[in-house]
Amino acid sequence: MEITDKLTTGRPNLEVYSETLSAMAAENSDLLVVTSDSRGSGKLVPFAQKYPEQIVETGIAEQNLVGISAGLASCGKTVFATSPACFLATRSLEQIKNDVAYSDYPVNLVGISAGVSYGALGSTHHSIHDIAALRAVNNIIIVAPADNHETRMAVRAAAASNKPFYLRFGKKPMPDLYDEGAGFDIGKAAVLTDGDDIAFIAFGEAVAPAYEAAQLLYREGVGARVISMHTLKPLDNEAVIRAALECKAVITVEEHSIFGGLGEASAAVLMEEGVAVPFRRVGIPDEYTVTGSQSDIFRHYGITAGGLYESALRILKSQLKD
Amino acid sequence: MASCSDKELEIKSAVLRLALLKYIKNANAGHTGGDLSCIDILNVLYNDVLNVSPENFNDPGRDRYIQSKGHAVEALYVVLASKGFFPESDLETIGRYRSHYVGHPTRHVNGIEFNTGALGHGLSISAGIALAGKMDNMNYRVFTLLGDGELAEGSNWEAAMFASHKRLDNLVAILDHNTLQITGRTAEVCNPCPIDEKFRAFGWVVTHVDGHDIKDLRSVLRSVPFVTGKPTLIIADTIKGKGVSFMENVVKWHHGVPDDGQYKAAVRELELRIKELDDKTA
Numbered sequence: 001m002e003i004t005d006k007l008t009t010g011r012p013n014l015e016v017y018s019e020t021l022s023a024m025a026a027e028n029s030d031l032l033v034v035t036s037d038s039r040g041s042g043k044l045v046p047f048a049q050k051y052p053e054q055i056v057e058t059g060i061a062e063q064n065l066v067g068i069s070a071g072l073a074s075c076g077k078t079v080f081a082t083s084p085a086c087f088l089a090t091r092s093l094e095q096i097k098n099d100v101a102y103s104d105y106p107v108n109l110v111g112i113s114a115g116v117s118y119g120a121l122g123s124t125h126h127s128i129h130d131i132a133a134l135r136a137v138n139n140i141i142i143v144a145p146a147d148n149h150e151t152r153m154a155v156r157a158a159a160a161s162n163k164p165f166y167l168r169f170g171k172k173p174m175p176d177l178y179d180e181g182a183g184f185d186i187g188k189a190a191v192l193t194d195g196d197d198i199a200f201i202a203f204g205e206a207v208a209p210a211y212e213a214a215q216l217l218y219r220e221g222v223g224a225r226v227i228s229m230h231t232l233k234p235l236d237n238e239a240v241i242r243a244a245l246e247c248k249a250v251i252t253v254e255e256h257s258i259f260g261g262l263g264e265a266s267a268a269v270l271m272e273e274g275v276a277v278p279f280r281r282v283g284i285p286d287e288y289t290v291t292g293s294q295s296d297i298f299r300h301y302g303i304t305a306g307g308l309y310e311s312a313l314r315i316l317k318s319q320l321k322d
Numbered sequence: 323m324a325s326c327s328d329k330e331l332e333i334k335s336a337v338l339r340l341a342l343l344k345y346i347k348n349a350n351a352g353h354t355g356g357d358l359s360c361i362d363i364l365n366v367l368y369n370d371v372l373n374v375s376p377e378n379f380n381d382p383g384r385d386r387y388i389q390s391k392g393h394a395v396e397a398l399y400v401v402l403a404s405k406g407f408f409p410e411s412d413l414e415t416i417g418r419y420r421s422h423y424v425g426h427p428t429r430h431v432n433g434i435e436f437n438t439g440a441l442g443h444g445l446s447i448s449a450g451i452a453l454a455g456k457m458d459n460m461n462y463r464v465f466t467l468l469g470d471g472e473l474a475e476g477s478n479w480e481a482a483m484f485a486s487h488k489r490l491d492n493l494v495a496i497l498d499h500n501t502l503q504i505t506g507r508t509a510e511v512c513n514p515c516p517i518d519e520k521f522r523a524f525g526w527v528v529t530h531v532d533g534h535d536i537k538d539l540r541s542v543l544r545s546v547p548f549v550t551g552k553p554t555l556i557i558a559d560t561i562k563g564k565g566v567s568f569m570e571n572v573v574k575w576h577h578g579v580p581d582d583g584q585y586k587a588a589v590r591e592l593e594l595r596i597k598e599l600d601d602k603t604a
Contacts, residue, residue: 056453059487064446064480071450074435075382075458094440095477099447103429103437 007175007211013151014112014169018043020155021080025051031078031159032056036065041171042082042112062087066095066109073105078159085111085168086118089130093137101139101164108158108165114144115205115255116289116297117171123288127168131232132260134166141186142232144168146207147177150230153184161186170205170255172294177211177228187231189239195223198312199243202253203229203262206283209298210253212305217312224312229262237269244270249278249315253303258283278319282311326369329603331536334404335365336596339565340589341400341410347585349416351425355562355575357397359500359533360467363558364401366539367465376407379433385462386451388436390444391469391498392426393577399423399431407433442475444468445495449485452493452553463546465494471503473514479524482553486525491547494554495526498533500562504576521555533558566591 010016025031025047033039034056039048048055056072058065062083069081081088088111089096100107111130118125134142141163145151151169158165177192184190192207193214200210207228214224225247227239244250250270252263263281270277282302290300298304302311326334338361346352368374372385389398396416403410408431415421422430426439436447448466455462472478485493497517505511514520518528527549531542539558546554562576563569566588569578580588 053457058480058484061477061480061484063442063477064449064484067443067446067477067481068450068453068484070436071447071452072454073450074447075451075454077454077457095443095446098437098440099443 007177007208010148010174010176012043012171012173013145013148014043014171016148016151017110017155017169018047020152022047022050024156024159025054028078029054030076032072032080034058034065034069034072034079034081036060036062036083036087038083038112041084042110044082062092063095066092066107067099069107070095070099070103070105073107080108080110082110082112084125085114085127085130086125089127089166090133093133096134096140097137101137104139104164106162106164108167110167110169112169113171114168115170116284116294119293119297120291122291126289128255128257128284129260130168131256131262135233135260135265140164140166140233142166142168143186143230144204144232145230146202146204146228147174149176149178149182150184150228154230157184157186168204170294172205174205175208177207187234187236189236190228190230191239192226192228193224195225196246197223197248198316199225199227199247199250200253200308201227201229201240201243201250201262201266203232204255206253206255206303209304210308213308213312216305216309222312222316232262232265235265235269240266240269241273241275244275244277247277248319249312251280251282251308251311251315253308254283255303256283258285278315280311280315282308328537328540329599331365331369333596333599334369335362335536336565336592336599338365338397338400338404340592342396343566343580343585343588345400345413345416346396346579348414350579351417351577352396352579353393353577354579355502355569356391356394356469356498356500358564358566358569359560359562360391360394360498361397362534362536362539363467363496363498364397366536366543368401368405370540371543372465373462375405376432383460383462386435386448386464388444388448388451388464388466389427389438390466391441391472392439394498395425395427395439398427398434402431402433405433441469441472442477445478445481445485448493448495449481449488449490452485452490453488455492456488456490463492463494465496467496467498469503470497470499470501470508470514470517471511473517474512482521482524482526485553489551490553491549491551494546494556496556496558498560499557500560502562502571502573502576504573506573517557525552526555527552528555528557530557530559533560534564565595
């Protein structure tokens with residue numbers, strides 16, 4: 001696979017989410033969006049204007065949002081319960097577990113402005129724990145799209161799945177990482193660039209910096225494989241194992257705590273498979289983040305093209321010494 | 323629905339009490355006190371009010387019952403068994419390895435709509451179902467049973483606000499107001515009173531009923547909604563442990579299981595009650 005020199009800047013995934021919902025609502029009057037005073041940050045104002053009968057406002061009450069959504073889904077509604085990821089995933093965790101996943105009603109829970117998207121609003125508004133919390137809940141599919149293409153496909157896949165679903169979106173415009181007409185399968189990671197020196201396994205808005213790092217490494221003659229692990233659960237174990245067997249080192253990249261996220265999940269897969277490979281988790285360490293924009297925070301923790309480039313060279317170099 | 327007389331339902335309540343004690347004794351576990359406080363309500367709901375049966379359980383137009391106070395599951399189990407949702411003998415497996423009959427309601431059991439038992443969930447779920455009914459112009463009603471100790475869960479108040487905002491008059495919450503919870507008197511643990519004024523302030527219609535008076539329960543539960551555009555709260559004044567004199571109003575029976583002697587005494591008392599009712603009928 002060729003590494004594109006320059007990535008075309010797309011739109012915020014949330015805008016594409018909203019647009020996809022509008023397109024789906026046109027064909028399905030049972031499609032409902034449920035929000036907790038979050039239609040603005042969810043880019044759902046155009047949806048609300050176009051389909052006022054298909055948006056349910058609960059006010060700022062995330063537990064209630066999830067319980068109501070489960071009740072609606074039990075009556076055959078296709079529900080997209082949309083709320084900031086930091087509140088939705090853990091304030092309502094018990095409702096997600098019992099009313100949705102344990103009761104097995106197909107609510108699509110949509111965590112918006114996820115990770116550190118809210119930047120300088122601070123750690124109250126960061127969700128760097130949502131994947132960890134939800135991975136431990138049985139009967140829920142977890143997907144964090146990297147770009148507009150994955151977003152479009154994932155939203156439709158969620159509606160069609162008829163299963164409890166968690167979708168995770170950031171706020172900023174995302175570069176297009178896919179060629180036109182590319183496919184998308186839940187539970188099947190996408191290999192965006194081929195390479196057998198280093199593998200970056202990433203999800204969501206951390207995929208783009210991994211892709212850019214691969215471009216830098218390519219110029220140095222280092223082949224980097226970039227894997228968009230858009231589905232965090234069920235994890236594509238095979239893609240992880242293949243990356244570890246075929247590359248000299250693996251770096252996981254996540255806009256999430258390194259505890260309980262993609263890194264630990266991948267490490268567990270490799271340990272159980274008996275695959276030993278130089279391995280590093282890049283993400284948010286065990287601390288409340290530094291103050292700054294999402295970009296500042298990414299830079300601080302090395303979730304940037306430059307940071308990942310250096311991490312890759314470091315891990316490959318240390319391997320040569322051994 | 324074939325109508326039973328008040329007396330027949332009173333006898334049924336005593337029979338259901340006997341059954342739930344039998345299965346609690348057999349499982350050596352259960353929420354005895356709360357089961358006994360809500361069993362008359364469930365009896366009237368399933369035998370006189372709800373349009374729900376094993377035959378129409380998949381019909382989108384059926385009435386819904388969501389048991390928010392899920393711990394009183396043995397009461398629900400014996401009522402569902404008596405309605406034919408599953409053979410009563412299934413209840414011999416309550417709590418056993420790999421049984422579907424868990425200590426809180428789950429959808430593995432025919433007749434149960436939602437997996438409940440974590441408190442403060444039923445009212446939101448019910449509001450969602452009620453809203454779907456309004457959107458789809460369906461005539462079903464949604465009943466949910468809350469405990470008074472459960473009102474300390476804040477999510478109830480989120481749902482209460484939402485239900486009146488959305489004018490969900492097809493939503494009926496019944497409060498099993500037995501005034502006790504596991505630690506002691508609900509008024510002393512974290513006083514929820516005045517419950518009626520609180521719900522009225524949230525835009526609900528509130529009425530009181532004697533939660534053990536079959537006639538009163540029938541008349542109130544059949545008359546909802548009372549006001550168009552408003553959700554209803556029925557505060558059912560009940561006695562925890564009702565029907566077994568030594569269990570009544572005694573907090574240890576929240577999840578106490580009778581020993582052999584206590585079980586025999588309870589059975590004797592309930593059988594005597596049935597005989598008295600039979601004699602009156604004759």
